[in-house]
Amino acid sequence: MDRDAANAQALARLCASDPVLVDVRPAGQVVPGFAPTTVLTSGPPLPWDAYVGGQRNGVIGGALYEGLASDPVEAEEKLRDGRIRLAACHDHGCVGSLAGIYTASMPVLVVENRVGGNRGFCNLFEGPSPARLNYGVYNDDVHRSLVAIRDVIGPILGEAVRAAGGVPLRPIMRRALHMGDELHSRNTAATLLFGRELTPAIVDLAGRRPEPARRLLEYLGSDYVFLRLSMAASKATADAAHGVEGASLVTAMAFSCREFGIRVSGIGTEWFRAPLEKVEGKFFPGYTLDDVEFMGGESVINETVGLGGFAQAAAFALQDFQGGSADGMAAMNRAMYRITLGEHPEYKIPYLGFRGVPVGIDVHRVVETGILPVMDIGLAGRKGGQIGAGVLRAPLGCFTAALEAYTRHYNQS
Amino acid sequence: MDRDAANAQALARLCASDPVLVDVRPAGQVVPGFAPTTVLTSGPPLPWDAYVGGQRNGVIGGALYEGLASDPVEAEEKLRDGRIRLAACHDHGCVGSLAGIYTASMPVLVVENRVGGNRGFCNLFEGPSPARLNYGVYNDDVHRSLVAIRDVIGPILGEAVRAAGGVPLRPIMRRALHMGDELHSRNTAATLLFGRELTPAIVDLAGRRPEPARRLLEYLGSDYVFLRLSMAASKATADAAHGVEGASLVTAMAFSCREFGIRVSGIGTEWFRAPLEKVEGKFFPGYTLDDVEFMGGESVINETVGLGGFAQAAAFALQDFQGGSADGMAAMNRAMYRITLGEHPEYKIPYLGFRGVPVGIDVHRVVETGILPVMDIGLAGRKGGQIGAGVLRAPLGCFTAALEAYTRHYNQS
Numbered sequence: 001m002d003r004d005a006a007n008a009q010a011l012a013r014l015c016a017s018d019p020v021l022v023d024v025r026p027a028g029q030v031v032p033g034f035a036p037t038t039v040l041t042s043g044p045p046l047p048w049d050a051y052v053g054g055q056r057n058g059v060i061g062g063a064l065y066e067g068l069a070s071d072p073v074e075a076e077e078k079l080r081d082g083r084i085r086l087a088a089c090h091d092h093g094c095v096g097s098l099a100g101i102y103t104a105s106m107p108v109l110v111v112e113n114r115v116g117g118n119r120g121f122c123n124l125f126e127g128p129s130p131a132r133l134n135y136g137v138y139n140d141d142v143h144r145s146l147v148a149i150r151d152v153i154g155p156i157l158g159e160a161v162r163a164a165g166g167v168p169l170r171p172i173m174r175r176a177l178h179m180g181d182e183l184h185s186r187n188t189a190a191t192l193l194f195g196r197e198l199t200p201a202i203v204d205l206a207g208r209r210p211e212p213a214r215r216l217l218e219y220l221g222s223d224y225v226f227l228r229l230s231m232a233a234s235k236a237t238a239d240a241a242h243g244v245e246g247a248s249l250v251t252a253m254a255f256s257c258r259e260f261g262i263r264v265s266g267i268g269t270e271w272f273r274a275p276l277e278k279v280e281g282k283f284f285p286g287y288t289l290d291d292v293e294f295m296g297g298e299s300v301i302n303e304t305v306g307l308g309g310f311a312q313a314a315a316f317a318l319q320d321f322q323g324g325s326a327d328g329m330a331a332m333n334r335a336m337y338r339i340t341l342g343e344h345p346e347y348k349i350p351y352l353g354f355r356g357v358p359v360g361i362d363v364h365r366v367v368e369t370g371i372l373p374v375m376d377i378g379l380a381g382r383k384g385g386q387i388g389a390g391v392l393r394a395p396l397g398c399f400t401a402a403l404e405a406y407t408r409h410y411n412q413s
Numbered sequence: 414m415d416r417d418a419a420n421a422q423a424l425a426r427l428c429a430s431d432p433v434l435v436d437v438r439p440a441g442q443v444v445p446g447f448a449p450t451t452v453l454t455s456g457p458p459l460p461w462d463a464y465v466g467g468q469r470n471g472v473i474g475g476a477l478y479e480g481l482a483s484d485p486v487e488a489e490e491k492l493r494d495g496r497i498r499l500a501a502c503h504d505h506g507c508v509g510s511l512a513g514i515y516t517a518s519m520p521v522l523v524v525e526n527r528v529g530g531n532r533g534f535c536n537l538f539e540g541p542s543p544a545r546l547n548y549g550v551y552n553d554d555v556h557r558s559l560v561a562i563r564d565v566i567g568p569i570l571g572e573a574v575r576a577a578g579g580v581p582l583r584p585i586m587r588r589a590l591h592m593g594d595e596l597h598s599r600n601t602a603a604t605l606l607f608g609r610e611l612t613p614a615i616v617d618l619a620g621r622r623p624e625p626a627r628r629l630l631e632y633l634g635s636d637y638v639f640l641r642l643s644m645a646a647s648k649a650t651a652d653a654a655h656g657v658e659g660a661s662l663v664t665a666m667a668f669s670c671r672e673f674g675i676r677v678s679g680i681g682t683e684w685f686r687a688p689l690e691k692v693e694g695k696f697f698p699g700y701t702l703d704d705v706e707f708m709g710g711e712s713v714i715n716e717t718v719g720l721g722g723f724a725q726a727a728a729f730a731l732q733d734f735q736g737g738s739a740d741g742m743a744a745m746n747r748a749m750y751r752i753t754l755g756e757h758p759e760y761k762i763p764y765l766g767f768r769g770v771p772v773g774i775d776v777h778r779v780v781e782t783g784i785l786p787v788m789d790i791g792l793a794g795r796k797g798g799q800i801g802a803g804v805l806r807a808p809l810g811c812f813t814a815a816l817e818a819y820t821r822h823y824n825q826s
Contacts, residue, residue: 178730179593179602180763189592192605199612199630203619210620217612316763317591326764350593350729351739351764 006246028104042100042296043256054136061138107154120235184308274397281390306359309374419659441517455513455709456669467549474551520567533648597721687810694803719772722787
């Protein structure tokens with residue numbers, strides 16, 4: 001077994017990935033293995049009673065929203081005995097933002113990797129309110145937002161995407177990195193570029209269905225819409241690199257309310273888990289670090305493929321949102337080259353002289369250097385809702401555990 | 414006379430300017446003093462026979478396009494004897510891109526400073542072909558582009574702008590600086606933001622007039638559309654600061670094929686002139702520095718108000734287009750703070766920790782430090798057309814001449 005050759009192959013697949021948004025459909029129709037009673041949530045899977053706080057509330061909220069239970073007590077019972085089937089997003093080709101709640105009727109972005117043919121899915125941004133189901137809140141307002149996404153935004157967006165013949169995401173992401181996005185906590189330019197690609201189709205639709213078209217345009221006016229697209233694209237990209245015999249390249253990072261986990265290309269679907277690290281952040285007025293609650297998160301799939309914290313030097317405007325300094329961001333970004341296997345041939349950082357983003361986290365390099373992957377994340381509060389944004393590090397324990405498993409599996413290190 | 418107080422007043426007007434696109438109309442209808450036989454061109458005015466090369470060709474091309482002469486010989490005669498009235502853009506509230514040719518039927522962007530009530534104008538980007546009238550070329554293709562701008566794009570854009578109730582440009586420019594634009598040689602984000610503002614109005618128009626609406630959307634797909642808007646906004650901004658008794662703040666920079674000129678707030682409308690400096694640039698394949706021809710340029714009004722070369726550290730992606738390095742751009746940008754009177758309260762540079770752009774070039778500071786204003790410009794070739802982009806410096810001679818005039822005028826230095 002030649003580890004370098006295996007990693008080169010995994011890296012090549014990761015860099016060649018060509019994600020295209022091909023459709024928007026209810027999860028129950030397009031996500032493999034999605035039963036009417038399925039609820040997905042973020043992170044390496046846990047027994048139901050291990051979920052706490054906002055993530056637990058989010059799962060219950062999802063069950064109620066989908067009509068799988070008539071009240072929280074019934075939802076809890078059904079989740080415990082399996083009548084409601086709780087599963088991990090990653091096991092269904094999905095990635096969850098924060099708590100990452102998916103139910104069967106929720107529309108998902110269907111992103112296909114034109115090179116590998118594999119698909120990644122992500123559900124839709126709920127809208128600009130800080131109280132959202134994925135931030136652990138379920139109330140009348142959240143319900144109304146979800147219904148609008150299901151009945152208006154999802155269908156008309158799907159229609160526009162199909163009319164446009166699909167939307168290639170790689171060119172948008174490439175350009176957005178030149179326009180101040182790192183494509184995790186900042187997706188402003190990518191959202192605009194995506195909107196421009198769809199506008200001719202929306203103009204056509206507006207002739208027949210002016211009101212949904214107007215609402216879709218309004219929806220595309222939120223700066224965060226593209227995050228879900230970059231997540232689905234990153235999932236399709238990372239999955240393409242998974243399963244290469246002998247590769248020690250990381251193909252998933254994700255966390256639940258309890259712990260962080262990673263998956264490695266050449267060691268099956270096992271999650272290597274460790275407790276969450278402390279976060280450094282900037283908070284909305286009235287909140288502090290003490291108010292932070294982890295309730296899951298899989299948007300760090302973007303860091304897994306070289307975006308977000310691995311492209312911070314493309315997005316100095318993020319200082320305003322998540323704190324830090326330009327020099328600090330550039331230094332963190334440069335450090336990521338020491339734990340990755342290569343540089344992306346198309347995703348480049350102007351400030352670093354158009355150097356490709358560092359891509360392909362290698363378990364060995366993380367353990368050898370002790371440099372932990374940097375991730376740009378949204379922060380949820382103890383009472384639910386978003387309270388700020390910050391930088392999280394993937395815990396070393398995941399990488400040492402993965403390295404041990406790799407060594408056992410291949411009888412080498 | 415208190416120079417500091419006068420400069421503070423001029424600077425305050427410059428920083429308070431609130432430019433709004435209110436209309437798009439033919440120059441002959443809205444530009445003050447624009448006769449049917451008027452042709453405007455860039456730079457401090459010269460006698461007709463002093464114009465050479467591409468700028469001369471551009472003026473003749475404009476006269477032919479407008480039907481003011483039936484062939485180049487007749488155009489030359491009429492330009493010499495005044496039957497065609499050649500004048501300077503700046504004397505009519507206009508600013509010219511490169512050769513900067515305006516004729517009466519050309520649509521212009523009408524930008525109003527909501528604080529001062531004064532207006533700035535700029536005609537429209539001709540389209541993505543490197544051969545354009547403002548780059549000294551007039552042929553059948555250029556003619557067709559100008560006719561399309563006059564008959565289709567100008568009218569439908571005007572209709573959309575009026576339907577939208579005008580488009581405030583300050584918020585767009587503020588955001589674009591966080592998205593990799595310096596708003597002179599890079600206007601990618603601003604163009605997208607502007608397009609998004611207009612899209613609802615365009616969707617409405619598409620119901621009644623689908624074909625012009627489709628063509629307007631296509632036109633707004635060019636990354637350079639917003640340059641003309643930033644120029645008109647900068648002209649309205651700089652003019653608001655002009656005419657403050659005692660102020661040594663620069664309110665215009667412009668050049669012709671022959672020379673560079675500046676105007677100063679407190680010393681009337683005189684141009685202080687000097688020969689052009691050498692340019693440093695990056696060239697399209699097949700061209701070199703030897704192919705560069707100066708044919709005028711007033712887009713440097715953007716640098717006059719703190720954009721372009723004064724905001725390079727907001728736009729590292731420009732390296733790819735005009736050469737240089739990220740460190741070099743940051744250093745040039747930082748140097749501009751030494752020759753300016755203040756920092757803009759809203760236009761900020763993320764890389765510099767959200768420091769406001771350096772704004773209000775002071776004649777005294779330029780002469781004292783010897784630091785010359787940096788300008789990001791498009792480069793024209795000897796045979797017409799764009800051949801690259803680069804960095805030009807405003808010549809010291811303009812500033813020493815202005816300082817002498819200031820000292821004479823106010824009996825102090």
